[in-house]
Amino acid sequence: MIYTVTFNPALDYTVFLDKMESGKVNRAKKEALFFGGKGINVSVMLKTLGMDTTALGFAAGFTGRALEQGIKSQGVRTDLIFLPEGNTRINVKVKHGEETEINGQGPDITEEAVKELYHKLDTVKEGDTLVLSGSIPGSMPSDTYEKIMRRVSGKGIRTVIDAEGKLLLNVVKYHPFLIKPNHHELGEMFGTVCRTEEEIREYALKLQEMGAENVLVSMAGEGAFLLADTGESFRMGTPQGKTVNSVGAGDSMVAGFLTGYLRTGQYEEALRLGTAAGSATAFSEGLAEKEKIYSLLRTLSE
Numbered sequence: 001m002i003y004t005v006t007f008n009p010a011l012d013y014t015v016f017l018d019k020m021e022s023g024k025v026n027r028a029k030k031e032a033l034f035f036g037g038k039g040i041n042v043s044v045m046l047k048t049l050g051m052d053t054t055a056l057g058f059a060a061g062f063t064g065r066a067l068e069q070g071i072k073s074q075g076v077r078t079d080l081i082f083l084p085e086g087n088t089r090i091n092v093k094v095k096h097g098e099e100t101e102i103n104g105q106g107p108d109i110t111e112e113a114v115k116e117l118y119h120k121l122d123t124v125k126e127g128d129t130l131v132l133s134g135s136i137p138g139s140m141p142s143d144t145y146e147k148i149m150r151r152v153s154g155k156g157i158r159t160v161i162d163a164e165g166k167l168l169l170n171v172v173k174y175h176p177f178l179i180k181p182n183h184h185e186l187g188e189m190f191g192t193v194c195r196t197e198e199e200i201r202e203y204a205l206k207l208q209e210m211g212a213e214n215v216l217v218s219m220a221g222e223g224a225f226l227l228a229d230t231g232e233s234f235r236m237g238t239p240q241g242k243t244v245n246s247v248g249a250g251d252s253m254v255a256g257f258l259t260g261y262l263r264t265g266q267y268e269e270a271l272r273l274g275t276a277a278g279s280a281t282a283f284s285e286g287l288a289e290k291e292k293i294y295s296l297l298r299t300l301s302e
Contacts, residue, residue: 002046002129002258005117006057007144008106008137009037009067010091012247014285017096034247034286035070036091038133038162041251041287043076045277048290049259054079056120060107061087081116083107099246108139118151126156129177129258133162133251149174162254165189172211179207180216180254200225201233214267216257216274218250224275228267236275239296241283248287253278256293272300 016030035044039057046053055076059067060083067088071078086107094100124130130152136144145163149171152159158177161168164185172179186203187194194200204215204227213229223237256277260270276297280288283296 001124002043002051002053002131003121003124004039004043004046004053004055004057004131004133005121005148006037006039006055007109007134007140008089009035009040009057009059010089010104010106011063011067011070012036012091012093014093014095017094020094020096020100032285033070035067035074036247038251039131040067040071040076041248042131042133042255044071044074044287045248045252045255045281046259047075048287049255049273049277049293051255051259051262053077056080056117058083058107058109058113058117059088060085063090064088079120081113081120083109083113093247106137109137110139114140114144118148121148121151124152124155124157127158129158129160129262131160131162131254131258133160133254135163136167143170145171146174149176160254160258162250169210172207175211175213178214178216178254178257179212180218180250180257181207182218182220182250183222186217197225197235201227216253216271218253218278224253224271224278226267226271230267232267234268234271236271236300238275238279239299241279241296243282245282245285249278249282252281252288273297276300 012034014032015028017026020026040055043053043055055078057080059080068078068080089104089106092102145167153174160178161176162180183194190203200217207215215227217225226234253274257270257274260273277293280293280296
């Protein structure tokens with residue numbers, strides 16, 4: 001089983017406009033509602049690719065119930081912890097040539113709720129995969145990632161971390177199976193800018209030396225780079241297409257990589273499917289459909 005954890009999920013309300021004028025009434029030409037949060041995105045994409053997954057995390061209020069039902073309607077198992085107060089946040093994304101986002105704050109996560117999450121994580125078994133992604137809400141201890149990684153360490157659980165800066169650096173000592181910074185985040189962790197593949201390789205190796213097993217670096221339109229625990233490195237370009245969506249592409253890459261690896265045991269195949277899934281979502285208004293992913297995969301395999 002692949003478990004994902006989303007600390008602060010959201011309903012993403014996306015509005016498409018021909019233009020936007022500040023201080024005036026703007027009317028949408030189209031609108032859509034997505035059930036979001038990085039871990040939830042990973043779970044939805046895993047299910048799209050035919051993998052079993054359970055989404056863990058916190059929800060609250062009527063928006064939390066809508067989120068839960070929405071995830072379940074996509075075939076994803078949920079085991080959310082409902083908080084006693086507040087509502088799951090709504091993020092508003094306005095698209096009118098460029099993209100403007102207004103992200104909600106979300107409910108306070110109580111100490112009791114955090115303890116309940118730890119109890120759920122204690123049921124994750126050897127051979128399972130646990131994906132931790134995204135930021136830590138202000139109402140939770142800043143070392144939550146470390147506490148979780150320490151709790152599951154040594155149990156034979158495959159862990160995946162997709163987080164920025166210190167959140168990532170502080171947990172590589174627990175030997176996560178996979179970490180996925182983008183090339184900007186990779187440079188920022190070491191106080192530099194990664195402009196070339198050689199620089200990306202250099203700093204990915206540093207993360208490996210600090211404890212990470214596999215380092216997957218997404219490079220936006222330039223594709224992705226993988227430094228594997230075998231000592232091998234792999235580079236994958238991106239298929240042709242028009243980018244229309246920046247939300248969920250990295251999460252789709254994580255889901256595609258895991259699917260490819262768990263099915264084949266081959267890192268190059270994992271990178272290829274991860275790249276196809278991430279690109280397909282970037283070329284879609286929401287998370288990509290299976291047909292689009294495998295259509296792009298065929299172009300990467302030629």
